[in-house]
Amino acid sequence: xxxxxxxxxxxxxxxxxxxxxxxxxxxxxxxxxxxxxxxxxxxxxxxxxxxxxxxxxxxxxxxxxxxxxxxxxxxxxxxxxxxxxxxxxxxxxxxxxxxxxxxxxxxxxxxxxxxxxxxxxxxxxxxxxxxxxxxxxxxxxxxxxxxxxxxxxxxxxxxxxxxxxxxxxxxxxxxxxxxxxxxxxxxxxxxxxxxxxxxxxxxxxxxxxxxxxxxxxxxxxxxxxxxxxxxxxxxxxxx
Amino acid sequence: xxxxxxxxxxxxxxxxxxxxxxxxxxxxxxxxxxxxxxxxxxxxxxxxxxxxxxxxxxxxxxxxxxxxxxxxxxxxxxxxxxxxxxxxxxxxxxxxxxxxxxxxxxxxxxxxxxxxxxxxxxxxxxxxxxxxxxxxxxxxxxxxxxxxxxxxxxxxxxxxxxxxxxxxxxxxxxxxxxxxxxxxxxxxxxxxxxxxxxxxxxxxxxxxxxxxxxxxxxxxxxxxxxxxxxxxxxxxxxxxxxxxxxxxxxxxxxxxxxxxxxxxxxxxxxxxxxxxxxxxxxxxxxxxxxxxxxxxxxxxxxxxxxxxxx
Ligand SMILES: Nc1ncnc2c1ncn2[C@@H]1O[C@H](COP(=O)(O)OP(=O)(O)OP(=O)(O)O)[C@@H](O)[C@H]1O
Ligand SMILES: [Mg+2]
Numbered sequence: 390x391x392x393x394x395x396x397x398x399x400x401x402x403x404x405x406x407x408x409x410x411x412x413x414x415x416x417x418x419x420x421x422x423x424x425x426x427x428x429x430x431x432x433x434x435x436x437x438x439x440x441x442x443x444x445x446x447x448x449x450x451x452x453x454x455x456x457x458x459x460x461x462x463x464x465x466x467x468x469x470x471x472x473x474x475x476x477x478x479x480x481x482x483x484x485x486x487x488x489x490x491x492x493x494x495x496x497x498x499x500x501x502x503x504x505x506x507x508x509x510x511x512x513x514x515x516x517x518x519x520x521x522x523x524x525x526x527x528x529x530x531x532x533x534x535x536x537x538x539x540x541x542x543x544x545x546x547x548x549x550x551x552x553x554x555x556x557x558x559x560x561x562x563x564x565x566x567x568x569x570x571x572x573x574x575x576x577x578x579x580x581x582x583x584x585x586x587x588x589x590x591x592x593x594x595x596x597x598x599x600x601x602x603x604x605x606x607x608x609x610x611x612x613x614x615x616x617x618x619x620x621x622x623x624x625x626x627x628x
Numbered sequence: 629x630x631x632x633x634x635x636x637x638x639x640x641x642x643x644x645x646x647x648x649x650x651x652x653x654x655x656x657x658x659x660x661x662x663x664x665x666x667x668x669x670x671x672x673x674x675x676x677x678x679x680x681x682x683x684x685x686x687x688x689x690x691x692x693x694x695x696x697x698x699x700x701x702x703x704x705x706x707x708x709x710x711x712x713x714x715x716x717x718x719x720x721x722x723x724x725x726x727x728x729x730x731x732x733x734x735x736x737x738x739x740x741x742x743x744x745x746x747x748x749x750x751x752x753x754x755x756x757x758x759x760x761x762x763x764x765x766x767x768x769x770x771x772x773x774x775x776x777x778x779x780x781x782x783x784x785x786x787x788x789x790x791x792x793x794x795x796x797x798x799x800x801x802x803x804x805x806x807x808x809x810x811x812x813x814x815x816x817x818x819x820x821x822x823x824x825x826x827x828x829x830x831x832x833x834x835x836x837x838x839x840x841x842x843x844x845x846x847x848x849x850x851x852x853x854x855x856x857x858x859x860x861x862x863x864x865x866x867x868x869x870x871x872x873x874x875x876x877x878x879x880x881x882x883x884x885x886x887x888x889x890x891x892x893x894x895x896x897x898x899x900x901x902x903x904x905x906x907x908x909x910x911x912x913x914x915x916x917x918x919x920x921x922x923x924x925x926x927x928x929x930x931x932x933x934x935x936x937x938x
Contacts, residue, residue: 533713536678537726537776538703551717 394619397611404608405432408601415597427586427598436605439582442500442575443568443613446507450568451561454512458519458557459545473516480513485571489578503575503582510571511564518560522553562617569610573602583609629654629816630675630784635684637670637840644670646840647684652818652833657810660820661827661863662837668820669710671837672786675818676705688784703727706777706785706815710792712769714761720746720772721757727780745775749805767798774806787819791826803829824864828852828876836860848876874902877938880919883928889918896920898927902938905930 409432415425457476460469485506492502526549534544550557576584583606590598630652637645644667652658660668673679674686677698686693693701714723721742728738743753749771761769770790777785787806791799803826810817821827827834828848835845836859844856852873855861864872879900894912896904898919908917909932916931 527711527713527716529709529711529713530715531713532678532709532711533707533715533776534726536676536702536707536709538699538701538730539726540699543730548715548717 391619394615397608397615401605401608401612404605405436408432408605415601419595419597422595422597424595425597427589427601429589430581430585432583432601432605435581435583435585436609438580439569439572439584439606439609442503442507442572442580442582443565446504446511446568446572447561447565450508450511450564451515453508454515454560454564455519455557457512458516458523459550461516461520462523463541473520476509477513477517480510485510485574486577489574493578498579500575500580502578503572503580506575507568507571511568514563514567515557515560518556518563519553522556522560523549525556526552558617558620562614565613565617566610569606569613573606629656629689630658630818631687631690632671632674633684633687635671635674635681635686637667637674637679637682643840645674645681648837648840648842650835650842650845652816652835654816655814656833657807657817657830658819658833658835659827659831660818660835660837661822661824661831663822663863666822666837667840668822668837669788670840672788672818672820675784675786676702676707678702678707699730703730703780704782704784706780706782708773708777708785708787708790710788712773712793714764714769714772714776716761719758719760720751720764723761723772724775724779726776731780741779742775745778748778748809749775751775766794767802770794770798770802771805774802774809778809783815785815785817787817789821790819792821792823799826800829806830824872825875828864828872836863838863849873852876871903871906874906874935874938877902879905879917879930880928882934882937883919883930884934886918886926886929889926889929893918893929895926897922902930902935906932906935 412426461473488506489502492505534548573584576588586598586602632648632650635648724742725738746753834848836843844860880898894908895918896908918926919928
């Protein structure tokens with residue numbers, strides 16, 4: 390792929406490797422911090438857990454978002470559109486941290502409430518992109534497909550989804566970036582991820598840990614964005 | 629072959645068809661002519677069940693189309709839609725192969741058929757086969773649209789203003805192509821247009837519609853000679869009634885046998901229309917033209933006054 394799309398990923402990898410040896414640097418920056426480097430868990434392990442959380446949320450979110458988007462655009466699916474609109478309205482009104490807080494009494498502490506919130510929020514961009522992309526398929530193309538004798542299913546698989554693939558993938562990309570950022574909030578409920586140093590830093594009054602967690606979360610979001618951008622144009626125009 | 633019986637259709641408050649009765653004989657090149665909103669597209673789209681009638685029925689060879697599963701019906705009826713509607717993500721070849729693929733033809737048969745159709749529609753397979761629709765001119769795209777409709781060799785071809793968006797020269801070339809195709813294949817063609825000249829140039833049977841009803845049906849000549857309704861006359865007139873009548877007769881039907889063929893007279897092919905004969909006379913400032921066959925042998929003479937018999 391183009392080097393520009395890989396650059397953020399390389400930066401992220403570099404930061405993961407470099408941070409553990411930058412203890413003296415953070416010590417100089419924050420002399421009052423007793424432990425200038427977050428050492429309770431390795432950054433690589435935290436990043437892996439963070440990534441796992443994102444993937445575990447993104448796969449169902451993409452499936453639900455595309456599925457719901459397809460269902461909502463079928464003729465006569467008014468109920469599905471109502472559900473989709475409600476979901477969108479809800480997510481706009483309620484911030485992720487509130488969803489996590491509400492989920493804790495139901496699913497307990499740890500990764501589960503974070504996962505729940507992630508799936509909810511990552512579904513939305515995919516859903517919106519799917520509905521929007523399917524609506525842009527030209528009506529005369531649909532008419533031609535129907536007139537050629539395609540069944541509704543053949544129309545969806547052979548014509549509508551291929552033509553909508555580009556914007557849908559862009560929606561997945563937005564969802565992935567959003568998921569990386571939202572996953573950090575999961576640390577509030579005890580999920581192990583790059584948000585953990587941030588929460589620990591806030592609780593212990595250690596700004597160095599906050600910066601380390603925030604830096605890695607941000608770079609990871611950029612890395613994911615770049616990597617998915619490298620995929621998108623290829624899938625947008627299948628043979 | 630195609631028969632509409634008391635067909636009615638409303639979209640909400642808008643009445644598109646208000647009791648349409650029409651029979652299209654087997655092998656006809658039938659043209660539905662009418663103003664915007666007359667219900668032409670609605671009628672056409674009922675033949676392959678893209679629109680279902682509220683009342684009445686549409687029969688193909690005596691069988692109600694409602695009795696056949698819509699996808700199966702559509703695969704055996706060719707359809708060229710109003711806006712071409714090529715699949716933009718597929719090559720020209722894949723577009724043309726749409727119906728054969730749905731019918732499960734094997735790849736070799738499909739590839740052969742695609743090339744055959746490209747040649748039939750005068751597109752070089754080597755050049756055009758692997759292009760995307762975005763890389764075609766309007767006329768080429770329209771040809772591909774026609775090729776796609778012909779791909780599975782349907783006996784019936786539905787065409788909804790297929791040449792509407794084209795320049796006059798390309799449109800005329802494609803009209804000639806369609807006349808040739810119709811003569812060569814004997815398919816039953818039902819074509820919708822609101823262009824009178826196009827209708828007269830193509831139709832073997834002409835059906836004029838207004839307000840969701842049939843006003844008159846017959847040969848173009850019969851409608852020009854005896855319009856059954858003032859609206860038919862108005863539609864066919866357009867200030868050129870006489871010229872249009874000339875356009876639907878062949879020059880050879882007005883010709884006298886050749887006694888002498890002065891070299892000073894213009895020459896036109898025997899297949900020319902009366903209108904083309906007049907045009908040739910006006911262009912050459914001559915009062916007669918000589919008809920010549922493909923070999924260049926004179927076969928008749930048409931004089932200016934002969935045109936009055938058209
Ligand atoms: N899907 C639809 N929904 C609502 N109204 C429709 C629909 N299809 C057709 N109509 C209406 O039915 C009437 C006849 O439409 P139709 O498309 O058959 O006309 P037409 O003769 O093909 O016109 P044009 O030459 O403009 O294509 C019009 O008043 C049109 O607005
Ligand atoms: Mg129409």
